[in-house]
Amino acid sequence: MLEVTELACLRGDRMLFADVALTVRPGELVRIAGPNGVGKTSLLRLLCGLGMPEHGQVSWKGARIDRAREAFHRDTLYLGHAAALNDLLSPLENLRFAAACHGLSADVGQSELALERIGLGPQRDLPAKVLSQGQRRRVGLARLYLSENVPLWILDEPFTALDVTAVRDLAEWLDAHCARGGMVVMTTHQDVPFATPMRTVDLAESAC
Amino acid sequence: MLSVFLEVLRRDLLLAWRNRADVLVTLSFFTIVACLFPFGVGAEPNLLRTIAPGVLWVAALLATLLSLHRVFSQDHTDGVLEQLLLSPEPPVLWVLAKVLAHWLTTAVPLVIAAPALALLFDMTQSATGVLILSLLLGTPILSLLGGVGAALTLGLRGGGMLLALLVLPLFVPILIFGAGAVDAYLSGTGANAHLMLLGGGSLAALALAPWACAAALRIAVE
Numbered sequence: 001m002l003e004v005t006e007l008a009c010l011r012g013d014r015m016l017f018a019d020v021a022l023t024v025r026p027g028e029l030v031r032i033a034g035p036n037g038v039g040k041t042s043l044l045r046l047l048c049g050l051g052m053p054e055h056g057q058v059s060w061k062g063a064r065i066d067r068a069r070e071a072f073h074r075d076t077l078y079l080g081h082a083a084a085l086n087d088l089l090s091p092l093e094n095l096r097f098a099a100a101c102h103g104l105s106a107d108v109g110q111s112e113l114a115l116e117r118i119g120l121g122p123q124r125d126l127p128a129k130v131l132s133q134g135q136r137r138r139v140g141l142a143r144l145y146l147s148e149n150v151p152l153w154i155l156d157e158p159f160t161a162l163d164v165t166a167v168r169d170l171a172e173w174l175d176a177h178c179a180r181g182g183m184v185v186m187t188t189h190q191d192v193p194f195a196t197p198m199r200t201v202d203l204a205e206s207a208c
Numbered sequence: 209m210l211s212v213f214l215e216v217l218r219r220d221l222l223l224a225w226r227n228r229a230d231v232l233v234t235l236s237f238f239t240i241v242a243c244l245f246p247f248g249v250g251a252e253p254n255l256l257r258t259i260a261p262g263v264l265w266v267a268a269l270l271a272t273l274l275s276l277h278r279v280f281s282q283d284h285t286d287g288v289l290e291q292l293l294l295s296p297e298p299p300v301l302w303v304l305a306k307v308l309a310h311w312l313t314t315a316v317p318l319v320i321a322a323p324a325l326a327l328l329f330d331m332t333q334s335a336t337g338v339l340i341l342s343l344l345l346g347t348p349i350l351s352l353l354g355g356v357g358a359a360l361t362l363g364l365r366g367g368g369m370l371l372a373l374l375v376l377p378l379f380v381p382i383l384i385f386g387a388g389a390v391d392a393y394l395s396g397t398g399a400n401a402h403l404m405l406l407g408g409g410s411l412a413a414l415a416l417a418p419w420a421c422a423a424a425l426r427i428a429v430e
Contacts, residue, residue: 050290051430074296082287088226089219100215101295101302 001025002047002152002183006056009042015208016042018055022201026151026181029174029196031188034203040187041081041156043203047185048078048154060152074103077147078154083140087129091120091139094128099146106146114145119166134161144173153177155186167192212297213305220309230278235317238271242325253330260329261339261390262383267325268318268343269350269379275314276354276375277361277368279306280425284362290429299422307355307418315347335390338399342389345406346382352410352417353378359424382409 001023008018016039024030032040045051047058049065049072058065065072085094092111099106106114115124118138123131128139141158153174159167171192174184178196224231245263246256283289292302319340326336357375361367389402 048294050293070296070298073294076294078290078294080287080290082285082290084287084291086219086223086282086286086288088223093219093222097215097219098291101212101292101297103211103296 001061002185003059003062004047004056005059007043007046007053007058008055009039009046009051010054011039011042015054017203017206018208020056020201020203020206024152024183024185026183027178027196028183029178029194029198030183030185031198031200032185032203033187033200034207038203038207040203044078044154044156044185044187045080048076049073050078075150076152076154077102077143077150078156079140079143079158080156083136085128085136085139088127090125090127091115091131091135091142092124094139095142095146098140098143102147102150104146104150110146111142114142115139117145117169118142119169134163134166137161138166141170144170144177148177148180148182151182153182153184153186155184157187157189159188159190159192210301212295213301216292216302216305217309220306221312224309224313230275231313231317234271234275234314235321237274238267238318239321239325241267241270243328246328256329257331260326260331261335261342261387263329264322264325264339265343265346265383265387268315268322268347269376269383271318272314272347272350272354273372273375273379275310276358276371279310279355279358280362280428281358281367284428289425293426293429299425300418303355303418303421303425304414307351307421310355311348311351315343315351319343319347331390335394338390338393338403341403342386342399342406345403345410346386348410349382349406349413350379352413352421356417356420356424359421359428362425362428382406385409 004020004022007020009016032043034040046053049069060072060075084098092115095111095115096106112124115121118141120135120138123135128136137160158170171194175195178184242264249255280289293299322340322343323336326339354375357371361371361374364370385402385405389399392402393399
């Protein structure tokens with residue numbers, strides 16, 4: 001369970017939001033909504049421990065994430081704006097590196113399967129620099145197919161640049177994750193048909 | 209736990225191989241800077257022999273400086289750095305792997321090229337040996353301290369210049385003991401003290417720099 005209490009975020013000398021409270025329980029799909037610039041990405045970065053909150057705290061399974069960093073990061077997957085790809089490495093090499101860094105056991109076969117499921121089977125050995133925007137996005141998302149046992153997924157605009165079929169497949173996979181008892185916190189501006197009831201948190205209400 | 213270290217090291221070495229031109233640029237820069245001095249100061253053999261250790265050390269220092277920005281900048285732009293910071297393993301491990309990869313792809317080629325340049329300055333064989341030893345013991349400090357500087361200036365505008373201002377003063381002691389080792393050997397007092405100081409400095413940097421580097425990277429991505 002992810003618990004957020006009285007969270008406030010300072011960007012430069014401007015308070016983005018304050019008093020954000022949020023609880024995510026197993027099986028829940030939470031969407032952070034709000035207009036551009038309201039601090040959705042900043043909130044997600046605070047949730048995964050990349051930023052330090054100005055006030056308040058984030059707890060995972062009852063322990064503050066800055067005190068139990070290693071256990072928390074073992075249970076978390078964060079996909080940000082940047083695809084975290086190196087242009088000189090192939091999708092397969094990029095994926096295997098990302099998985100290894102997170103202590104996920106992913107041999108070549110599993111990684112190839114994940115790339116096939118995300119629709120990058122034929123491109124898996126090309127250098128990432130020849131991929132299109134949508135394909136680059138997919139390499140990052142392929143990690144979701146290796147992270148079934150990682151309970152908390154924090155996704156920043158996962159549907160950007162994806163085609164209709166890919167959006168549908170990804171939504172199904174997120175539904176499956178929630179059905180397994182996983183948790184998804186994400187931002188998106190698209191209307192995606194989820195089977196799981198989606199809880200929307202409007203960040204504009206907490207904006208300063 | 210070791211797997212993160214090995215994965216990052218393997219990846220950075222692979223990237224250096226795919227980006228061989230970068231390594232060659234550093235090496236060429238080192239060679240050219242060293243070759244400029246005989247043109248500037250004249251081809252008097254005794255003078256060249258005297259200045260050789262200092263010149264080669266300064267050239268190695270500048271070549272290292274030229275390559276330092278590569279350690280983290282690409283990963284910072286790509287977002288790989290964020291993912292590494294979210295790894296459950298301690299950041300010190302992969303920071304060390306990245307610095308080691310930098311040392312292997314920058315300093316080691318310089319050390320290999322140094323004997324050829326020593327020949328250009330008419331250094332004796334045994335003096336060249338001491339120079340190589342001093343470079344091998346001293347360059348890890350350059351990579352480690354430079355890594356901290358690179359992490360501190362990450363993502364800043366004009367970061368390259370700032371990096372030079374930040375780390376060059378810190379490199380002064382290494383230059384003194386590195387070039388001093390050869391002078392001490394030639395003057396007959398023996399290079400042991402200098403080399404031991406360089407080795408000790410390397411160990412101290414190894415013990416402290418990765419932590420400072422990891423802390424600076426955390427601030428840089430925030």
